Amino acid sequence: MMISTKSRYALRFLIDIAEHQADGYVPLKDVALRQEISEKYLEIVVKELVRDGLLAAQRGKGGGYRLNRSSDEYNIKSIIELMDGPLAPVACLEPGREACPRQGSCRTLPLWTGLDKVISAYLSQFTLTDLAAAEEI
Secondary structure (H helix, E strand, C coil), X not given: CCCCHHHHHHHXXXXXHHHHHHHCCECHHHHHHHHXXXXXXXXXXXXXXXXXXXXXXXXCCCCEEEECCCHHHXXXXXXXXXXXXXXXXXXXXXXXXXXXXXXXXXXXXXXXXXHHHHHHHHHHCCEHHHHHHXXXX
């Protein structure tokens, strides 16, 4: 499993917004400068975040982006899944998949199920608030 650049940049963008939105909407160009990320690439990422209701956008003078809710309500696992899709280590554990015909005899299924639980539990314990405040995790 590999977390995409899009997910990593989405997290960086959201953390930056959480840290700087006290004074109002935060311009994308300001985040791009602070995070050293291309504005063009961030526009793609932010479009998805706005479409899925994580961010509010305002155009024009004084415009930019704000979180739609408190930063402690943004779960890291859900943000990564929004950007990358399911984090299941194998296809047969992805939500909505039909049960594998080998499920009853698969010797590796307990391994993958355990890994899936560890990944899910680890990422689910963090919020944007945690990452914005963290010196080290």
